[in-house]
Amino acid sequence: MRFQKIFSSAAVVSAGSFISRLMGLLRDVIIASLLGAGPIADALIVAFRLPNLFRKLFAEGSLSSAVTATIAHVEAVEGEVRGLSLVRTCLLWTVGILSVFLLFAEYGSSVLVTMLAPGLTATPDVFxxxxxxxxxxxxxxLCIGxxxxxSGVLHSRNNFTAPALAPLVLNCSLILGAGVAWIFVLPVAETLxxxxxxxxxxxxxxQAAFLPKGMFVYGSWCIFDSDASLLGKRLIPTVLSGAVFQLSVLLVTVLASFQTEGTIAKLYFADRLVQFPLGLIGVAIGIAVLPALSSLAASNDVQKFGELLSSAVQFTLFLALPATAGLFVLAHPVLQLFFERGAFSPEDTAAAATMLQAFTVGLPAFAVSRPLLSAYYARQKSRVPLLAGVCSLxxxxxxxxxxxxxxxxxxxAFAVACGGWVNCGVLYCLLNRQQFFSVQLRRWNLIYLLASVAVGTGCWLVVPYGVISLCSIPLFAAGYLVCLYIGKSPDARQLFALIVRR
Structure with a gap:
């Protein structure tokens, strides 16, 4: 019953993420059409890289997850009033620290560009x-902080709607900006x-509209709070461990700046397509399962904690494996459909397709890492995720x-995939040693792998038809689900049950 509630919450996050990422794809289609994959696109992507990294670290990763786990734990042990006091303290520190960082960043922006893309120093105009x-x-x-x-506060109260819709608001703003730039012939990059x-x-x-009225007006304010101090101490290792994929992409962006012009842009567009299923599956399940895991960890219910985590990992693989097979095989027609127009040439598509396939090799690892990290966050453990993240990087x-x-x-891109598997392997093995996974669930993972191979084979047969081959995706997805439902897969039956209820 508990996992059914988690699954429903994950569905809310996935629905919001799906709509948002569709709009994100539309945004990237417009950018690719207007700027192509040349030096201007490289400059814009480098400028977006740091804000995007903070967005991934904070809103979709470490800060939000750490806040959710800490507030859920404090409220379970000390009550709601104590939890609200902690929230107000965190607000003070978030605004203060990020404001100081913003001032230094604006002053030293050229240093940041050198760190993000040192190869651009060879082209002073682009730099x-x-x-x-x-x-x-x-x-x-400051906004994303x-x-x-x-969002972390809302997640701790099992409110997933506003956080799920937040990326949609951002993407709509960027699309509107691109449209204004195109219609009124304004500089595209600056307008974006x-x-x-x-x-x-x-x-x-x-986010503020969904919080209780007067939450930050009434009640005690405290600059120094023991739980906030503990959260701050855990935040740096939590940030590094929860953002392995984002930091890996940032690292290869630095390396890509030494490659030919346009490599940064092509890596970006390939990464965006990998982010689509990753957000729908791994991030959504990781976010949805965290409050429940935190409550179970606070009550020290090891058995239910392990059962819930095992179910979350299995369901992640149930969705991630066929998505991996399909995206790997159909990489070229997918890029053709979304990006090959305007300034984005067929040669750009061919180069980006190989990068997308290389990224996709690590998609199951990226997705499974999300619920595994939620288990560590719930148990207030950060050393193992930090070790795994350092090894991965x-x-x-x-x-x-x-x-x-x-x-x-x-x-x-392949190096990022390999690093993702290292991160996932370390997280899994150390949790498995503590017997947090049920043995009887593993056979279904093998079945999902074999069924996904069949999906990939079917996609390979229709690849010669080009973009038209993408019309087969709903058929393969339906066949995968129906066959597993008939085979009594618990995850397929959970999915069908939710569809019927909705």
């Missing part, structure tokens, strides 16, 4: 343009940067520097 764009986008960091904090900050402000307003950096010599951008 200067990226620097000017970064200055415009930096205020978004507030969004992450408020301004739209980013406006969208961030609207995200904050949306070391593998990504070492392999990326080596493989880009032979395979260019595809080698960098």
């Amino acid at each position: 200067a343009y990226a620097n000017s764009l970064l200055k415009l986008t930096l205020p978004y960091i 507030l969004v992450a904090l408020l 940067c301004i739209s980013l900050v406006l969208g961030g402000t609207l995200q904050v307003v949306l 070391a593998v990504t950096g070492g392999l990326g520097a080596l493989l880009m010599q032979f395979w260019g951008g595809a080698g960098l």
